Amino acid sequence: MIKRAFLSLLLLSSGLASAAELTELEIRWLKAGADVLHYAKQVLQLPLDITVQPQARANDVPLALGYDQGRCKLVLSLRGNPHAEDLLDSVPAAQRGWMIEAMVAHEIGHCWRYAQGHWHALPAGFAERPPAAGAAADLRDTRREEGFADLVALAWVHQRQPQHYATVAAWLHTVRFGAPAVGSHSTLTWLRLAPTGAAFTTDLPVVEQATLLWRQGLLNDE
Structure with a gap:
C-alpha cells in the first residue's frame, strides 16, 4: 500500500499527470525504488526532487x-x-528489482552527503596521507563518495532485504571490478569491508551504518 501510494506522489513530483505518461520501464524502476525514496523523504527528511526525463540525451x-x-x-x-539496463544484462529478470533498489539507495547516499554539507569532506580527525591536488584529488574525492554510497546501498539491502544481500553484493562487486583500478567508481576498498551483512551495525540508521565502515576504508585509501 505504501509503495503504491508513494508512486502516485512520485508522479506528481516529476511533473507527470498520470502513470499513463510513464513508460513501462520507468514505472518498474520507480516501483523498485519507492521504499528507498519514501525512507529518504519521510525518515531522513532529505530535500529530494525526482525528475523523469522525457528523452535521454547522449x-x-x-x-x-x-x-x-x-x-x-x-x-x-x-x-x-539504449544503455538503460546495461548494468542489469547479466541479472535474471526476477532479481532486477533488487539491484535497482540498491542503485536508488546508492544515490540517496549521495543526497545525504550533499544535504549534510559533507560532500568531498573527510570526517573530523582525518588527514590526507599523502595530500593530492588537481585532477588526482578530484578523482580520489569522487571515488570516496562512491564508496560511501555503495555502503549505503548494501546497508539498506541488509536492513530491508537481508535474504538478497549475497546476490546484490556479488552483483555490485562485479560492476565495480570492471572499473579501472584508479577510476572514480573503483570502490573495492569499501566493498571488501562488507562481504556479508554482519559487517553492519544494524541498531543504527542506514547512513550511520555506512559511515562507520566508510571511515575504516578511508584508512586504507591512500
Whole structure:
C-alpha cells in the first residue's frame, strides 16, 4: 500500500499527470525504488526532487543525482536510452528489482552527503596521507563518495532485504571490478569491508551504518 501510494506522489513530483505518461520501464524502476525514496523523504527528511526525463540525451546514465540550490535532484534517463539496463544484462529478470533498489539507495547516499554539507569532506580527525591536488584529488574525492554510497546501498539491502544481500553484493562487486583500478567508481576498498551483512551495525540508521565502515576504508585509501 505504501509503495503504491508513494508512486502516485512520485508522479506528481516529476511533473507527470498520470502513470499513463510513464513508460513501462520507468514505472518498474520507480516501483523498485519507492521504499528507498519514501525512507529518504519521510525518515531522513532529505530535500529530494525526482525528475523523469522525457528523452535521454547522449551519454546520460539511467539514474543520476545532482544537487542544486539546496535540493537533491534524482534524474531518471530511461526513455530512449539504449544503455538503460546495461548494468542489469547479466541479472535474471526476477532479481532486477533488487539491484535497482540498491542503485536508488546508492544515490540517496549521495543526497545525504550533499544535504549534510559533507560532500568531498573527510570526517573530523582525518588527514590526507599523502595530500593530492588537481585532477588526482578530484578523482580520489569522487571515488570516496562512491564508496560511501555503495555502503549505503548494501546497508539498506541488509536492513530491508537481508535474504538478497549475497546476490546484490556479488552483483555490485562485479560492476565495480570492471572499473579501472584508479577510476572514480573503483570502490573495492569499501566493498571488501562488507562481504556479508554482519559487517553492519544494524541498531543504527542506514547512513550511520555506512559511515562507520566508510571511515575504516578511508584508512586504507591512500
